[in-house]
Amino acid sequence: MAKFALVDCNNFYASCERVFEPKLEHKAIVVLSNNDGCIIARSNEAKAFGIKMGEPYFKVKELLNDKSIVVKSSNYPLYGDMSSRVMKIISQYSPVQEVYSIDESFIDLSGFSMNLNSYMQTLKQQVKTWTGIPVCVGLGSTKLRAKLANHIAKIYPRFDGVFDIDKLSEHRFEKLLHSLEVKELWGIGKKSADRLNRVNINTALDFYQADIGIIETLLGVNGKRLYRELYGHSCLQIEQISPPRRQIVSSRSFGSELSDYQDVNQALSTLARQAVIKMKRQSLATTSVSVFIQTNPFSRYSSCISLSKTIGMSVPVSDESILIPLVSKTLEKMYESGYQFYKGGVMLSNLTPDKSQQDLFTQESKTSKFYSQHPYGNLIQYASELGNNKWRSKADFISDRYTTNWNELLSI
Amino acid sequence: MTLKTQQHGGARTGAGRKVNSGKFKEDTKVMRIPSSLVDRVKSTLELYKSQLKADVRVQIPAYDASSVLLPIFTSRVQAGFPSPADDHLEDTLDLNKHLIQHQEATFFVRAQGDSMLGAGIHQGDILIVDKALVAKSGRIVIAVIDGEFTVKRLHKYKGVITLKAENPEFKDILIKEGSELIIWGVVTSVIHQYL
Structure with a gap:
């Protein structure tokens, strides 16, 4: 048989925090999502206080304070x-x-x-x-x-x-x-x-x-x-090799609400690069790129809007020198001013193995050749990726990267 | 004379493919493989084949190995003198292997203060801590007392547990009943960098 x-x-994120901060043992802990948006993990003690999964941080801030529940930003390297x-x-x-x-x-x-x-x-x-x-x-x-x-x-x-x-x-x-x-x-x-x-x-x-x-x-x-x-008839097999992804999403709540087009453009260009890196790591290419931005649905003061646009391509593409400018151009077309955008992202779908069956009329661009061959090619960024970093996420309660960074080792 | 006995049928000596002339140059075996592993086995065989063709010594890497240190290929170059070191080829020296016994259980910790100066632990040194080792009496340990970390030498004698500092300016810590002591890990080495 x-x-x-x-x-x-058990309560993995909270347990990780406790290994390096033993005084948190038996204390209620919650861990916040990227950008300290909402609650994504709770210790048993925090569950007992009735804190719910996915609850926005600002909504339970007072309760957390009252019950002296420890709040941590997510520390994914750890x-x-x-x-x-x-x-x-x-x-x-x-x-x-x-x-x-x-x-x-x-x-x-x-x-x-x-x-x-x-x-x-x-x-x-x-x-x-x-x-x-x-x-x-x-x-x-x-x-x-x-x-x-x-x-x-x-x-x-x-x-x-x-x-x-x-x-x-x-x-x-x-x-x-x-x-x-x-x-x-x-x-x-x-x-x-x-x-x-x-x-x-x-x-x-x-x-x-x-x-x-x-x-x-x-x-x-x-x-x-x-x-x-x-009933005990085994139908699902152990999958030792993870099946290839069907889509890759890179999205984020911004650190502050963005009303300036340049700021939003910087955020999405950077997210586009992250998505491309993830895709390349799995040797995939995409034929469909979606870009989306939205305002804060919890905001009482400004009107809500959610914008998105999808672009299809005739051949699979994995080249950032095509994809990042494409995301910028798509954003430019759909952008509407006068709103406070608080979240955005890029989705690459219709993923196929990157065999680069190029269409007759495209060639590998010079920039992409430069990226892959020049020793510092990966340091090159698009101008659209640079800016005031206003979109970068908040992580006000993050613990040190004890196990992956020499400068942040546990001090005893 | 006896050559004439095999005129009709039967095996003819010397016929067919030569032994070990196949792509692997040795005996092969038929074997059942779980279908989920077929690709992995195939790719390993491809690698093996290509290396056989190139006539280099074959090292099959462990699946998912984070890094594989390849020994230098034994030279088969016809021209020039053979390297006199060829027959003495050994592993490279790997500090990780030397210092770390249980990779998954090993953590690096930065030392603060001088309470363990006598044991050669200076402020700012990096301690290699193995959580898999048993905290025997006499070992230097990372201990947690009432939720706080400390590094001290562990002493167990007749049921009395003491955490000893190795610096006369610091007092030993006697573990009283009622206070909680957890041994977080055992210090196996200290890295003291001069430059």
Whole structure:
């Protein structure tokens, strides 16, 4: 029988902060998104105060202050480094690993003959002592069941962080499913949940007891797979190599509201470069570029507007000397003055492998040749990328990059 | 005489492809591979083949290896004198390998103050800290007492735990009951830079 484990870090961002600031242990912590916009992570203590995920920072500022909840700006260099340490340790426990997100990883334990529960306890202990990050492990005969098991390992302390859902009796298993809304099941998004709710499938148990034909009609083959996974037939394989991205978005809330065209242009040119870098790293090219800007929907004083425009191209392009000016030109066409823009971004979609099957009439531009061949080519920027940096994000509460910068090491 | 015995059918000696004349120049085996790994195995084989063709010594890099230090290829150059060092080729010296035992558990920390001068830890030095090691008595540790970091030598004797400074100007810290002591990591080396 197949057997999977899902290893998930507990409150990962908050835990990373605690490793280097032990006095934060047992304190309520929230972590803010890029630009200190909204709350993207909470420690258990902060959850207990009723702080919600995604809440805009300014809305809960007073509450955070009253309850002396620690506020941190997101420190992705730190989180990324800690994540790769955790993932490497996990990889020692199975030859087949899927890094599912920054703080979650599936491993395949099919055919392992030892006591899996104590094997996973060892893993949990090792990650904790080596990195300081607490994790929980869910075991199950399918990925979906392992995910459910992890959920239980997190909620009930008596399982000591490791839970095997296959050991649950059918009766207890159904009771568990009854306590979950169907949208809480892994792989059921909001749209699917709405469709299911319309035919009175509300809890995970309703889903489990529904007819497979109904599930297939409503959700297609993906829904059918989840249904079978729930019953213990493994349909979802471990994906060791992440599938190529279908689109790349680079967007940001600006540090302050921008009313000047030049400022917005600087922001979007820089975001365009970031998107191109991400795309090139995966050797992809794009045939569709979208640019969007919007005003603050929470603002009471100014009127709201959201502008966007998409440009299609006849051949896939990966060259920044084409794409960055294109973004600028697109912005110029759609820009409307008189508004305070607070967010913007660039999306590259229709991505294909960058084989540069050039069309007959284009040649590699001289600038792009220069970029790739000159030793300092990557230092060259477009004039549109320069400016007063008014758009750059706020990170007022950021901790040091303890593990990736010699000047910011932990001082003891 | 005996040559005439094989006139009808059967294997003829010397016929067919020569042994080890294939693209890999050695015996091959049939094997089942999970389909998710096919591309990876194929690309490794391609690399191997191209290197065989180029007649260089083959080093297959570990998948996802962050960096691979390649040994210098054994020279097969016909012209000129062979390097007398060829037979003595060894690994390059890697400080990371020398100083770091558990890569994922190792952190660098900057020392503040002079409480550990006697142990050769100066203000501003970089400490290499391994969180995987057991904090045995006598080791220099990074400890957390009531939420604050400190670096001291750990002493355990008859159930009494003391954190000793290595500078007469500093007092030892006796861990009283009720105060919380966490050993964050064990200091394995100190880097003291002169320039």
